[in-house]
Amino acid sequence: MSARYDGVADYYATGWTDDLDDPVTAALFDVLGGVDGQRVLDVACGHGRISRGLARRGASVVGVDLSPAMLGKACELEDREPLGIRYLHADAADPDLLRGETYDAAVCSMGLSDIDDLDGTVANVHRLLRPGGTFAFCILHPCFPGVEGVSGAWPSDSTYYDERYWQADGALSTLRQQVGANHRTLSTYLNTLHHHGLTLTRTAEPRPVIDPSSPKAPAARYPFFLVISCRAN
Numbered sequence: 001m002s003a004r005y006d007g008v009a010d011y012y013a014t015g016w017t018d019d020l021d022d023p024v025t026a027a028l029f030d031v032l033g034g035v036d037g038q039r040v041l042d043v044a045c046g047h048g049r050i051s052r053g054l055a056r057r058g059a060s061v062v063g064v065d066l067s068p069a070m071l072g073k074a075c076e077l078e079d080r081e082p083l084g085i086r087y088l089h090a091d092a093a094d095p096d097l098l099r100g101e102t103y104d105a106a107v108c109s110m111g112l113s114d115i116d117d118l119d120g121t122v123a124n125v126h127r128l129l130r131p132g133g134t135f136a137f138c139i140l141h142p143c144f145p146g147v148e149g150v151s152g153a154w155p156s157d158s159t160y161y162d163e164r165y166w167q168a169d170g171a172l173s174t175l176r177q178q179v180g181a182n183h184r185t186l187s188t189y190l191n192t193l194h195h196h197g198l199t200l201t202r203t204a205e206p207r208p209v210i211d212p213s214s215p216k217a218p219a220a221r222y223p224f225f226l227v228i229s230c231r232a233n
């Protein structure tokens, strides 16, 4: 299994902390709703910041990720402050993932565009959710066109309609320069959810908080994040 995040685990863990009050994470928890007492699957959990947020809200959490280095950090933090989180090294699209288990909810924070097999992953989410269970996720908005220095959702030498894995070249898109991302149209995301029996229940497009003096400031004029929750049929 290739794990693009192995090489950036230190960088990621330093930049993305357990402060979950940024607009996109707040919107993700908002559309997810209360999780106290629920079994929740954190898909592409990384170093576990969302898993810990869920556990601190009373959920029983399983986190799955492809990157041993990211999971290593998650496990270190779990050892330091035990929250009862179970971490699993696996591909979220593996058809045998957590076979036999059932969850009340699943989340995926900024992970779906890193995952190469969207269809297999969403099929798993549906298989693992109980009927009526919730799937909530957030991604960089697939319609974000980019601004000077900040790459858009798709390559500048391509179009919104061309779906593929690519590595950003914007000088300020430091993470996506290193790990790349899979660009998919909004229709692909929505149709994949529909195809796998997940009915859209809420959407949010939270505005990013960007210092007006920052070189990234013009990005605030465009849709930047997309947050969706769905119900399993």
Ligand SMILES: C[S@@+](CC[C@H](N)C(=O)[O-])C[C@H]1O[C@@H](n2cnc3c(N)ncnc32)[C@H](O)[C@@H]1O
Pocket: 003, 004, 005, 016, 043, 044, 045, 046, 047, 048, 049, 050, 064, 065, 066, 067, 070, 090, 091, 092, 093, 108, 109, 110, 111, 114, 115, 116, 117
């Ligand atoms: C941007 S990080 C998000 C981590 C975490 N959800 C968060 O919000 O901080 C994307 C994560 O997706 C993971 N990932 C990529 N492909 C995956 C796959 N096929 N199965 C599971 N995890 C995957 C990466 O290893 C990485 O940890």
